[in-house]
Amino acid sequence: MTGDLRQSDALMTLEGLTKAYPGVLANDQVSFSLLPGEVHALLGENGAGKSTLVKMIYGLVKPDAGQMSLNGEEFTPVNPAAARAAGVAMVFQHFSLFDALSVAENIALGMDNPPSTRELASRIRDVSQAYGLPLDPDRIVGDLSAGERQRVEIIRCLLQNPKLLIMDEPTSVLTPQEVEILFETLRKLTSEGTSILYISHKLEEIRSLCEHATILRHGVVVDTCDPREKSARELAELMVGDKLHVPSRDPAEPGDVALSLSSVSMPSPSEFGTDLRNVSLEVRKGEVLGIGGVAGNGQDELLAVMSGEARAQDGSITLAGEEINTLSPGARRARGLLTAPEERLGHSAAPEMSLIENALLTGSVREKLVDRGFLRWSKTEKFARRIIEAFDVRTPGPDNAAGSLSGGNLQKFVIGREVLQDPDVLVVNQPTWGVDAAAAASIRQSLLDLAHKGAAVIVISQDLDELMEISDRFTALNEGRLARPVPMQGLSVEEIGLMMGGSEADEVAA
Amino acid sequence: MIRLEKRPQPSKVWGALTPVLAVVATMIAGGILFWMLGKDPLEAIRTIFWDPLFHETFGPYSRPQLLVKAGPLILIAIGLSLGFRAGIWNIGAEGQYIMGAICGAAVGLAFYPSESILIFPAMVLAGAIGGWAWAMIPGVLKVKFGTNEILVSLMLVYVAENILASVSQGLLKNPDGMGFPGSRNFRDFPAAYNTDLIEGTGMHWGVAAAFIAVILAYILLTRHMLGFQVRLTGEAPRAAKFAGVNPTRLILFCLGTSGALAGLAGLFEVSGPSGQVSIDFNAGYGFTAIIVAFLGRLHPIGILLAGLLMALTYIGGELAQLMLGLPGAAIQMFQGMLMFFLLAMDMLSHYRVRWKAPVAAQEGAK
Numbered sequence: 001m002t003g004d005l006r007q008s009d010a011l012m013t014l015e016g017l018t019k020a021y022p023g024v025l026a027n028d029q030v031s032f033s034l035l036p037g038e039v040h041a042l043l044g045e046n047g048a049g050k051s052t053l054v055k056m057i058y059g060l061v062k063p064d065a066g067q068m069s070l071n072g073e074e075f076t077p078v079n080p081a082a083a084r085a086a087g088v089a090m091v092f093q094h095f096s097l098f099d100a101l102s103v104a105e106n107i108a109l110g111m112d113n114p115p116s117t118r119e120l121a122s123r124i125r126d127v128s129q130a131y132g133l134p135l136d137p138d139r140i141v142g143d144l145s146a147g148e149r150q151r152v153e154i155i156r157c158l159l160q161n162p163k164l165l166i167m168d169e170p171t172s173v174l175t176p177q178e179v180e181i182l183f184e185t186l187r188k189l190t191s192e193g194t195s196i197l198y199i200s201h202k203l204e205e206i207r208s209l210c211e212h213a214t215i216l217r218h219g220v221v222v223d224t225c226d227p228r229e230k231s232a233r234e235l236a237e238l239m240v241g242d243k244l245h246v247p248s249r250d251p252a253e254p255g256d257v258a259l260s261l262s263s264v265s266m267p268s269p270s271e272f273g274t275d276l277r278n279v280s281l282e283v284r285k286g287e288v289l290g291i292g293g294v295a296g297n298g299q300d301e302l303l304a305v306m307s308g309e310a311r312a313q314d315g316s317i318t319l320a321g322e323e324i325n326t327l328s329p330g331a332r333r334a335r336g337l338l339t340a341p342e343e344r345l346g347h348s349a350a351p352e353m354s355l356i357e358n359a360l361l362t363g364s365v366r367e368k369l370v371d372r373g374f375l376r377w378s379k380t381e382k383f384a385r386r387i388i389e390a391f392d393v394r395t396p397g398p399d400n401a402a403g404s405l406s407g408g409n410l411q412k413f414v415i416g417r418e419v420l421q422d423p424d425v426l427v428v429n430q431p432t433w434g435v436d437a438a439a440a441a442s443i444r445q446s447l448l449d450l451a452h453k454g455a456a457v458i459v460i461s462q463d464l465d466e467l468m469e470i471s472d473r474f475t476a477l478n479e480g481r482l483a484r485p486v487p488m489q490g491l492s493v494e495e496i497g498l499m500m501g502g503s504e505a506d507e508v509a510a
Numbered sequence: 511m512i513r514l515e516k517r518p519q520p521s522k523v524w525g526a527l528t529p530v531l532a533v534v535a536t537m538i539a540g541g542i543l544f545w546m547l548g549k550d551p552l553e554a555i556r557t558i559f560w561d562p563l564f565h566e567t568f569g570p571y572s573r574p575q576l577l578v579k580a581g582p583l584i585l586i587a588i589g590l591s592l593g594f595r596a597g598i599w600n601i602g603a604e605g606q607y608i609m610g611a612i613c614g615a616a617v618g619l620a621f622y623p624s625e626s627i628l629i630f631p632a633m634v635l636a637g638a639i640g641g642w643a644w645a646m647i648p649g650v651l652k653v654k655f656g657t658n659e660i661l662v663s664l665m666l667v668y669v670a671e672n673i674l675a676s677v678s679q680g681l682l683k684n685p686d687g688m689g690f691p692g693s694r695n696f697r698d699f700p701a702a703y704n705t706d707l708i709e710g711t712g713m714h715w716g717v718a719a720a721f722i723a724v725i726l727a728y729i730l731l732t733r734h735m736l737g738f739q740v741r742l743t744g745e746a747p748r749a750a751k752f753a754g755v756n757p758t759r760l761i762l763f764c765l766g767t768s769g770a771l772a773g774l775a776g777l778f779e780v781s782g783p784s785g786q787v788s789i790d791f792n793a794g795y796g797f798t799a800i801i802v803a804f805l806g807r808l809h810p811i812g813i814l815l816a817g818l819l820m821a822l823t824y825i826g827g828e829l830a831q832l833m834l835g836l837p838g839a840a841i842q843m844f845q846g847m848l849m850f851f852l853l854a855m856d857m858l859s860h861y862r863v864r865w866k867a868p869v870a871a872q873e874g875a876k
Contacts, residue, residue, distance in 0.1 A: 309751050330754030341752060350746035360738060361753045370735045377733075 011036045011195045017066035026052040028219045039196045041206040044216035045436040047406045058090045059083035089157035090166040099142035107156045127158050131185045142272040146295040147178035166197045203232035240438040255285030258456035259425045264315035274298040274480045283456040290471025291460040298480035299460050303429045307339035308332045334365045336424030348414045351403030358402045359384035366421045391416030408435040429460040478502035514861040521859050528855040535851040540844045558826030572825045574712030578783050581717035582775035584817035586799035588723040589768030591808040596743040598764045602663030603772040604796025605670035606641035610773020611780035613640025615787045618702035629701045641773015649765035653758045682787050692788035696781045704782030716778025728810040801849050
C-alpha cells in the first residue's frame, strides 16, 4: 500500500487504534485511511471489532491507544455531538425514530440546534430532492416503510453536510428497488466529495459500490484490498480466515402437508403493526418455504399467529391435519411446531438470563427439562452446552447472560435451540439479521439440513439472496397479504420485487 | 466527573454488597441527622442497632421482639417478592393482612370457648383464604378488565381498614367487654392462641411459617418451572409470552400467593402478639414489607435478613425514642433513608462507575 501518499491527502487516518474490553481486545492496532469521496467498506465477522471501531470514530467509545486525524488535524471526539460538529455522521443499523412523531419532528429531535419547523421542512425537501430520496417531512414516522425510515436517518445526517458518513448495514431492510435508490444517493454524495464508511455483510453490494475495503478479523486489520478485484467468495474467506462453507442441499421430494394456514386474518396487537388479511399457505415435509417482503408488512404478526402468541381471528391453522389455532405456544411445541422470532433481545431470548435459562425457555417441553414442575438444571445445562457446541456459539460458557453475546452468536444459539429440538415444522423470522457471512452460512446450512431430514421449514426474511439460496418455493408478504407461493427456481429478481410490491403471484409467474 | 457505564451483565458481587453498603451509608447519614438533632450520633446508632440485642437490661425484653416483628414482615415480603419479580405490583398487602386476621379470628371466635385442637388449624386456613380472597379482587379485575392492580390493591387497604373498624366495634366485639371496642382476647382462649413455640423466644407459629415460606420460595424460584416463569415474565415479558407463560394464570398466582401469605401473617399476629381484633392491631406491616422485599433484593434469603434488620430498626427505634428522646419522625426518616440508599446503591450492580476529566463532563452535558 502506498501509505505515505494516501495519508497525505486522506480525509481520515486511523493509526494504531486499540480498545480493550474486559477479557477481549476489540481493536488491536487498527490503522487505515479514508480518501475523500470514496466508499470504503469495513468488512469482518461478528465480533471482529467493526462496531467498536466505528463507535470510536463517532465518539461513542474512547480508544485506549492510537490516534485519529481528520483532514490532517488531530481528531478526538469526546461524544457524538463533537463528532457531528467535526463532520462525521452515522446511520445506525437500528433506527432511533419515534413512531408517533412526524419526519420533521424526528429530525429536529436529533439536531443540536434545530431551526424552526417550517424552515426545517423546506430544508428536508431540498435535501431529499437533491439526492433523489423522496420524503414528505409532514408524514408520521409510524406510517413509513423501513426504506423510508432509513431515508429519514440519512437525511438527518445529510442536513449536517457531513464529510464522512458511516453506514451500518444499510441495505438489510430494503427491497432491491430501494437499494438501487440508496446506491444512487451514495454515488452522488461521493461525487461531491463526501466519504462513506460502509459496513455490510452483503459482499456483492460491497463489490458493486466500494473502491476500498478494510478487512478486520479478531480486532486486527488482516487485509486491505479493492473489492472490485476480488470475488465475493474470496472476500468472505478473507473475513473468516478460512475456507467458506457454502450451504449445499439435495432437494428432497416434498412429503405430506405439515402446516397449513387457510384464510387466516388477525388484527395486529400493536398500534403500528400490520393486520394479517386472508393469509393462506401450505408447507410440506422436507421443503423450505421462503417468505419475502419488506419489514413491517406483517412478518411479526405471521410468526406470532404460528407460534401461538396470537390467535387468528378468522381462518384455521392446522398442524399435520389437526386444528391448532386455540393451542398455547407450549402445546404447539409439544406437537412439533417450533418458531424463532426476529427480535433476539427480549423476545426469542431473555437478555439478562443465562444461556442455560434461555435454553429452558423453549426447550422445556420437548427436551423434557421439567419433571413434575421441577427443573432439571443439569439436563438443561447439557442441552445448552450441546447448542453452544453444535452451533459454534462463541461464549465463555453457558452461565453467561444472553445479552452479553454478540448478535450473531446469540442468533446461532436461538436457531440452534430450535433446530436441536428436532421440530416437525420450524418457522424462523429473519434468521440471519445482522449476522456475519460465516455465521449466516452455518445458520442457513442448518435450516437446509433440517429440511433434508424431513422437517418443513418456513423462512421469513428480507434478505432475498438468502431466500433464493435456500427456498424451494417463494412467496411474499405485502401489507399483511400473502402472495400465492411459486417455485423458487427460475424466478427472477424482478418477479420477486413485483411480488414484494403486492402484485398477484399468478401474474408474476405467468 | 463521574460517568456510568452499563455492565454487560449485572455484577453478582455488587448485587450482594450493595445492601451492606446501603446500611453503612444509612448509619452515616442517620448519624448526621441525629447529630443535628443534638444527640450523640454514635450513641444513637448503638441504641438502634446494638442495644436491642445485647444491652443487659433491655436485651432480654427486646430479643424475642425481634422475631415477633420480623416474622410477619418476612412472611408478607416473601409473597410480595414473587409478584414484584414478575412485574405484578401488589401494594395492598396491608389490606390482605387485615382481612386475613379478621377471617381467621372470626372462625376462632365462632367456636369460643371450644377446646378442640382443630380450631387453630381452621383459623390458619381461614386467615390464608381471607387474604387470598382480598387479593383476588385486584387480580380478577386486572385479568378481566385490565385495571391497574397497584391502585385497586391500595384502595382496598382503606376498605379493609374500615371493615376492621366496623367489626371490632360490631360483629366481633367482645360480648363480655363492657362495651369497649375490640374482640375477645385470644390469651383467654388457649385452643385458638398462637403461643410461643419455645417459651420466651418470640418464636410463634407465624415465625415458623415465615421460615418455611423462605425455604419454599427459594425452592420455587430456583428449582421450579413456576418460579422460572415468574422470573422470566419480570425480565422479558415478550419472551415469557413466547415461551408460553400464561399471563392470566401468573397474575392470579402471584396476587393470590402474596394475599394468602399476608392473610396468614395477619392471623398469626391477631391470635398471638396482638391478641385481639381491635381498630389498630395492624402496625403497618403490609406496607413495611414492601421495603423489606426490596431491601432483600426480592431474594428469599435476602428478605429473611432484611426482615430481621427492619425489625431491629423498629425495636431499636422505639428504644431510641424512649432512652434518648429521639422524635418518632426521625426514626421513620432513618428507615426511609435505608430504602433510599438501597435503591441508589442498586445502580452499582448494573453500572460501572468511571471517573472522567471534568472537561468531558461539560461536553457531555450539552
